[in-house]
Amino acid sequence: MVSASCKCGYKTSMALGGGFDDFTERNAFPYLCEACSELVVLNAMDPEPRCNQCQGAAVTPYSDPSMFLGQPLHHTVYEWHEHPNSSILRAPSAEAFADDIIQMERGDTDDSRAQFEAILSDLELDLNGLRAELVANYEATWEKVRAGEYYTLYDCAYPCPKCEQRTLHFKSAGCWD
Ligand SMILES: [Zn+2]
Ligand SMILES: [Zn+2]
Known part of the structure; x- marks a missing residue:
């Protein structure tokens, strides 16, 4: 369950995803229908989803990069x-991400450093190799975020279907199924 609310007073909640039985055919996800000025929950696995209220095709999934890009x-x-x-x-950057992970994995004690070195040699990696993998992982993830390939809602501001301001926020409201 996810709830959405805007400071204009608009509020709704919805069940997203798919149940255990139908997760290969159904991915319920929020869309913005411009014709209805409404947030509608449609099946993102449908290649040509239509609004379930007006049957219009002018619907944009909230996973679309135009909905969230440019915000932290x-x-x-x-x-x-x-x-x-x-x-x-x-x-803040791929390098900062790699540094953080390496710092966290390496730890501050002689023991944790020795363990870290052992893991690296098990993986047949040196520090530069590990750093390169982390940087590549960061770049690949952001490429998919920018392309809107994840069915993910973030903790940022989205366009509100009612007031059309970018002041709609999603919040997790527990699980169903
Ligand atoms: Zn509609
Ligand atoms: Zn609003």
Whole structure:
């Protein structure tokens, strides 16, 4: 369950994703229908989704990059299957992300450093190799975020169907199924 609310007073809640039985055919996801000025929940697995109220085709999924790009993203509010890692979303750059992860994995004690070195040699990686993998992971994730490939809602401001301002926020409201 996810709720959406805007400071104009608009408020709604919705069940997203798919149940256990139908998750290969159904991915309920919020769309903005411009004709209805309404947030509608449609099946994102439908290649040509239509508004369930006006049957119009002018519907934009809230996963579309135009809905959220250009704002800081800190974490996901809702995700379906594959989704971006919050440390990648929050990191100011690929290098900062790689440094953070390496710092965290290496730790501050002699023991943790020795363990870190052992893991690296098990993986047949040196520090530069690990850094290159982390940077590549960061770049690939952001490429997918920018392309709108994740069915994810973030903790940022989205266009409101009623007042049309970018002041709509999604919030997780527990699980169903
Ligand atoms: Zn409509
Ligand atoms: Zn509003």
